Amino acid sequence: MMMKKDEQINKLFEEYAEELAPHEELSSKARAAMTASNQKRFSSPRKKNGWVHLAWILPVWIVFVLSLALVSRVIFGHGGNGNPPGDDNTSQAVDYYTFANVKGNRVELDDEEYIKVDNYINVSTLKKLYEVVGERYYAFYTYGDKQLRYIKAYIGVRSQNGIFTELEIIAELDGYVRDDLKEIYGSVANSSGFVSRAGYDESGEYITKGYFEARGAHFYVIARNGQFSGEASQIISKIM
Amino acid sequence: MTEQIRQEINSCIAAIAQGDELALERLSYLVSARMLSVAQSVVKSRAVAEEVVQDSFLRIYRNAGSFHRGTNGYAWICKITQNLALNRLRSERSNAAENIDNFFFWASDVNVAAQSTAELTVREAMTVLTPFEQRVIYQRYFMDFTVRDSAASLGKSRSTVERAAKSAEEKMKKFLEHGTKFN
Numbered sequence: 001m002m003m004k005k006d007e008q009i010n011k012l013f014e015e016y017a018e019e020l021a022p023h024e025e026l027s028s029k030a031r032a033a034m035t036a037s038n039q040k041r042f043s044s045p046r047k048k049n050g051w052v053h054l055a056w057i058l059p060v061w062i063v064f065v066l067s068l069a070l071v072s073r074v075i076f077g078h079g080g081n082g083n084p085p086g087d088d089n090t091s092q093a094v095d096y097y098t099f100a101n102v103k104g105n106r107v108e109l110d111d112e113e114y115i116k117v118d119n120y121i122n123v124s125t126l127k128k129l130y131e132v133v134g135e136r137y138y139a140f141y142t143y144g145d146k147q148l149r150y151i152k153a154y155i156g157v158r159s160q161n162g163i164f165t166e167l168e169i170i171a172e173l174d175g176y177v178r179d180d181l182k183e184i185y186g187s188v189a190n191s192s193g194f195v196s197r198a199g200y201d202e203s204g205e206y207i208t209k210g211y212f213e214a215r216g217a218h219f220y221v222i223a224r225n226g227q228f229s230g231e232a233s234q235i236i237s238k239i240m
Numbered sequence: 241m242t243e244q245i246r247q248e249i250n251s252c253i254a255a256i257a258q259g260d261e262l263a264l265e266r267l268s269y270l271v272s273a274r275m276l277s278v279a280q281s282v283v284k285s286r287a288v289a290e291e292v293v294q295d296s297f298l299r300i301y302r303n304a305g306s307f308h309r310g311t312n313g314y315a316w317i318c319k320i321t322q323n324l325a326l327n328r329l330r331s332e333r334s335n336a337a338e339n340i341d342n343f344f345f346w347a348s349d350v351n352v353a354a355q356s357t358a359e360l361t362v363r364e365a366m367t368v369l370t371p372f373e374q375r376v377i378y379q380r381y382f383m384d385f386t387v388r389d390s391a392a393s394l395g396k397s398r399s400t401v402e403r404a405a406k407s408a409e410e411k412m413k414k415f416l417e418h419g420t421k422f423n
Contacts, residue, residue: 015358020273027268030297
């Protein structure tokens with residue numbers, strides 16, 4: 001049952017909020033980042049035109065990929081039970097999709113009936129090594145076939161030396177690629193082994209990006225903890 | 241906050257996810273002052289709070305695509321701001337736990353003469369509460385947090401938060417009705 005707010009106190013806080021002067025200049029960094037991103041997006045029409053020209057191929061391609069998946073299930077007996085596929089990722093066809101194709105649902109770590117997050121993201125190891133001070137998990141499914149594409153996790157960990165690190169993890173199933181992620185994660189995502197790089201992103205924030213492949217998925221990780229990139233890199237490696 | 245403003249904030253977040261620069265400007269107009277207050281409730285310095293708000297807008301821009309449309313966008317923004325402010329506080333202070341638990345509510349460099357009547361009233365009314373109650377009330381009335389949000393944010397059970405909110409509301413009402421400082 002929702003607790004009802006007290007009208008008198010609510011009014012008092014509303015009056016207080018209304019008297020606060022806006023500080024629009026405080027969004028200048030975000031606006032600069034957005035402008036830069038938009039300019040980059042709109043100044044590279046090659047990619048868009050390519051998609052437009054190739055649009056007629058897409059239905060054929062989807063039918064081909066689905067047929068392939070069906071054949072592989074029949075032959076190799078892969079189940080669609082939400083568990084990660086095995087490590088036998090030999091020359092797997094890649095299915096590209098966009099953020100608009102998927103819908104995210106909040107999931108709990110121990111919600112085994114729905115999806116077992118720990119099968120993908122090694123949270124239990126992280127919890128053994130660090131103090132986890134916050135965690136949220138989302139499972140993203142396609143609208144059409146309602147198949148899992150990736151799990152996104154936000155995890156805050158504190159190491160023994162007191163450094164707090166915010167992790168943003170995307171564990172995308174092998175065989176699927178959200179088309180903007182490789183671009184967002186840049187050159188780190190072009191490696192097959194574990195790689196992490198630290199530096200300032202386009203908005204001036206110092207972050208550590210990591211990429212690796214494990215347990216039938218590929219992982220994009222961003223760690224934020226100020227300048228402690230060594231620590232961030234080490235934490236990312238523990239998720240493997 | 242009116243329901244119309246809440247909906248406008250949600251629309252802005254959806255538009256930001258599509259790269260709409262005007263939506264970011266509008267959102268900034270609607271919530272920057274509140275975000276600054278939230279940041280200042282955690283960190284002492286106004287300058288640090290301003291940096292936190294800058295970083296929060298960046299985070300909003302980056303994560304707008306993953307915002308769940310049916311939920312409270314304003315509370316989501318407040319959570320981002322509060323979390324970044326707490327991170328900042330933790331990274332700057334080795335004895336952060338003590339400071340995080342204390343609720344500053346007002347930064348030390350706020351000019352008392354520049355405070356509005358409503359601001360002074362809220363400030364005075366909050367002095368009758370314990371630091372925990374202050375945080376609960378502030379989250380409930382200013383940040384639009386649900387009991388569940390507050391419980392998660394403060395690491396307490398929902399019943400603890402509910403009890404604290406009830407107790408704080410009674411104290412504040414008593415103060416507002418019978419307090420002597422503004423009579």
